[in-house]
Amino acid sequence: ELKVEQNPLFLSMQEGKNYTIYCNYSTTSDRLYWYRQDPGKSLESLFVLLSNGAVKQEGRLMASLDTKARLSTLHITAAVHDLSATYFCAVDTLFTSGTYKYIFGTGTRLKVLA
Amino acid sequence: NAGVTQTPKFRVLKTGQSMTLLCAQDMNHEYMYWYRQDPGMGLRLIHYSVGEGTTAKGEVPDGYNVSRLKKQNFLLGLESAAPSQTSVYFCASSSPGQIYEQYFGPGTRLTVT
Numbered sequence: 001e002l003k004v005e006q007n008p009l010f011l012s013m014q015e016g017k018n019y020t021i022y023c024n025y026s027t028t029s030d031r032l033y034w035y036r037q038d039p040g041k042s043l044e045s046l047f048v049l050l051s052n053g054a055v056k057q058e059g060r061l062m063a064s065l066d067t068k069a070r071l072s073t074l075h076i077t078a079a080v081h082d083l084s085a086t087y088f089c090a091v092d093t094l095f096t097s098g099t100y101k102y103i104f105g106t107g108t109r110l111k112v113l114a
Numbered sequence: 115n116a117g118v119t120q121t122p123k124f125r126v127l128k129t130g131q132s133m134t135l136l137c138a139q140d141m142n143h144e145y146m147y148w149y150r151q152d153p154g155m156g157l158r159l160i161h162y163s164v165g166e167g168t169t170a171k172g173e174v175p176d177g178y179n180v181s182r183l184k185k186q187n188f189l190l191g192l193e194s195a196a197p198s199q200t201s202v203y204f205c206a207s208s209s210p211g212q213i214y215e216q217y218f219g220p221g222t223r224l225t226v227t
Contacts, residue, residue, distance in 0.1 A: 009154075033215065042204065043157075043218040050213065088156060092214055100214050101147075101172070104156040 002027045004091050006105035014113050016078050021108045023072040023089035031092040032065050032072045033102070036085045043088065047074075079112045086110070116140055118219035120205050126225045127195040135190040135222050137205030145208045146188040147172075147216065148180060150201040157204065163188055164210075195226045 004025045013019050023032070031050055035043040047056040049065035049072060056063050060083065062075045072089055086109045090102040118139045127133055137146065144165050149157040159172030161180040169180045177199060179191045188207075192199060202223050206216040 004156075031214065035218075042220045045215060045217070048213055048215050090157075090216075101159055101162065102157075102214075102216060104158075106154060106156040 002093055002103050004089060004103050004105040006087075006089060006108050008108060009106060010109050010111075012111045012113060013076075013079050015080055018078065019076050021074040021076070021087055021110075023074070023105055025070050025072075025089075025091045025103070025105075027070075027091060027093045027103070028067075029070075029091045029093055030067055033090045033092075034063050034072070034074055035088045035090065037088065037107070038085050046087075076110075081112045081114055084110055084112045118205055118207055118217050120203075120219040120222050122222060123220065124223050126227065127192075128227055129196060131195050132191070132193050133195065133224075134192075135203055135205075135224075137188045137190070137207075137219055138186055139188075139205075139207040139217070139219075140186065141207060141209070141217065142185070143207035143209045143217075144185075145210065145214075146182065147206045147208075148178070148188065148190045149204045149206065150174065150199075151204060151221075152201050160190065160203075195224075197226045200224060200226045 034046040047063040052067040054065045065072045086107045088107045089105045092100045147162040148160040163169045163182040166185045205219040208216045
């Protein structure tokens with residue numbers, strides 16, 4: 001069974017601290033996506049990682065991909081309250097029809113405390 | 115560009131009632147998807163479509179039907195709603211190519227009593 005696991009599932013952290021969210025997946029894939037979801041809102045694309053060793057940064061967030069280890073990380077630097085949200089990773093996998101579909105992780109709910 | 119839109123935003127149904135959720139996209143995307151999101155379970159794929167007139171089952175298709183009569187629209191139908199279908203439904207679209215990034219609609223919150 002194809003699985004995408006995120007940890008931690010819940011993360012409460014102080015402003016100014018650093019932390020990393022991990023995304024492990026069980027299928028062979030060269031593409032991984034990170035999304036952010038605010039409560040009651042839709043999913044907003046954060047990063048698209050297309051190859052082994054890919055690293056993307058936007059503000060206080062940095063994502064990386066290691067396809068050999070089947071692991072992606074989302075690193076938070078000097079957290080601020082505005083980063084409070086749920087973060088999802090998703091992996092592309094080839095579907096039986098010949099197209100690709102996403103498999104989502106269960107999400108990491110991040111709460112940044114002032 | 116409106117992106118991906120969904121109607122309605124909220125709906126309450128009684129068990130056994132039927133309804134259709136509409137998804138529309140103006141990005142000329144080939145692929146469209148319907149997901150449901152339940153607490154603690156992430157998003158699960160219900161049905162998807164790789165082009166006008168074609169649909170296929172995802173991970174949790176039972177109790178749902180879909181149609182893609184026009185490229186820009188993807189309809190999700192519930193013929194006889196059940197309380198287990200209480201969820202938030204998201205539509206997404208994408209285009210084939212190197213980046214299969216999916217763009218999501220705002221969601222429909224459905225409650226079945």
